[in-house]
Amino acid sequence: MERSMKRKLERLKEDEMRTILLHQWTLFSYLEMGKISEKEWFDRIKEMNERTERECDDRLTPFQGEEGNGVEHVHIVFSESTKGSLQLALNQKESREEVIALSPMFSIGPIQDLDKMEGIEKRKEWLFYHLVIDDEEWMHMGEDSLKTIEDLRSIPTGVPVTIWAGNNAHEQTGIRFVMHLLKNKPNEIDVVQVTDVLDFPLHTGELSPDRFAVLLERSFRFPVSGQIKKSYRDEWHALSEENANLRVWVEGIQSKSEDYFDAALIQSLKRLQGESGDYIKAARLIGEVLGHSSQVVGDSFFEYRVRELVLQREFLIRGVPRGMRYYEVKGNTGQVI
Template sequence: MLAIRKATDSLEEEELRAYLRLILVQIERMKEEGAAPNTAITGLIELYDGLIALPDKKRIVWDPAPACTHVHIVIGDSFAGSMKQALKGLGWEEAHKLIVLRENYAIGPLADLDSPAGRTARSEWFGDNIMNGLEAYSTYEDEYMVLLGKLEQIPEQAELVVWTTRNACEQAGMRYALHLLRHKPNPLSVYDACAICEALYNRPDAITRYRHSGELPPSKLQAALVRMDGSGRLSGTDIAKLIEEWRAIAEQTGTLRIWRDGAVIGVPADYYDSYLLDKLDRLKPPAGDRGFLRSARLIGEALGYCEQYVGDEYFEYRLRTLIYNGVLEIKGVPAAMRFYSVRRKR
């Protein structure tokens, strides 16, 4: 499933449509051939093999055009998808290139990510605590090397633009990006697309507050892009300060971080446990289900009302911890949040 997700995430919208059409054609052939769908099955397997092999080539080879003027660095796949569409909509896709830091830097250990030991420790924590974390981080070392290769290939004339907003994931990620870019001579700016869009579109009777940049639609993101006016340009002193802040964040021994008073701070792993239990107590379970509530509904409620951006995977990890500690009872199998329900232990 991880390979399939990576394969499809790397494709443009029109490419996805083309693959879907080919799959439907093969299925139609299977229906027509009845009991002997050998040709169609062979075609589907070839399509699958080609699709799975494609992303590695796309990820490894990143060759900015000589006319590249900007390289945008974003945190998270969701924001990356919107940024791709926004750049394409503006007709900027040739001159403006994109690098994605895909991780959630609000959770997990961050110490010594420049070393194999530090990256292994982070990978093992996700494998031990986060659903599908072992699969997601099985290629962690390879992806890190690919990321370094992309950063190395940034043209000297390109302006670097790092995007962030008011959450621990993107703020820590932005500082980590500056750490990785510390030897690049390129001019560097930092912008907050969420803040720009809130200033543009919020009215007294209609206020939207974005918790992470992935919530922005491409149409609004375009408005933020055209307003890059140089105000986000960082001096050498600014960059050095933010890199030092990254080192301080990485030295924190905890595995959960929040954004408070303009800083990324570490909090205990059980910081949201009482919040989850309060949500559970307030929600009404379905009638006849003996007081059990679907974990997916509980986590969805917690995500919807949490002022911080943490991610559903961390809430699900803490929910399982509450089960292991005897605070909650479980009905079902915790293979994924949709497969089990919880209630207070009686």
């Protein structure tokens, strides 16, 4: 409930928030001075809250109401940071364009039936038992996921859609999920493969607003044919049925076992320890592997594998593994099988 309201209030501008706060202070002052009764004060606060919540709801649902009818273009990205950068670039244009972000890390965890509550709950369960994740984020994951899916499916007919992605399993799997969700939409859909266009970013989150502005001006959009849309949907069904919890990008999306990165973690720890054999901060080890990896799976997945290697007695641990900053690891040179 609190998070839902917080998410709504984030849609308000700073001057709007200040106006609401000033109004509340003024009403409270009137109450203290006896200019209004407690009932009148309560009724006015309640009316203001209801009006604010309606306004926030309208903004959270971009394609409903009079404002939504004027949307000229919809952009789809796969992280909140990417959404922020792209939105800043779009703000320089006079046209009305919306950005929708799908936040799940599609390269890790179950993805079967991800457009249904049962699939979302199965994914939530896997995340709960394997990754260190914010409790609030985890609790509202189902609500947030279904809301984003609803936004995608409510895109007005005739409004062109552009999907932005790099060459990584997260965003490429995301493209296929979006094509599955929009299978009944006749809208024109373009895909901007930023790695191919710029020849460097693995992930759209690496793009600054200025870089997005350049891409928007040059219009590197490639319309997706009906046949390619079907191919994307078929690939989504195949991937979701493989029941894998890790996907990597190696000349395409490939499903792998969860221990795929373990060898890299073990070798990186040996290199960091050198001759000393000292304990190494888990955060440093994970940062080292992330820095040398061409894959986009998130640091939480790497930390999960560090903890698994501790359980397997490949690593020794010092500290409490409540987060990668709180413990250290080193290789178990005296390991007994």
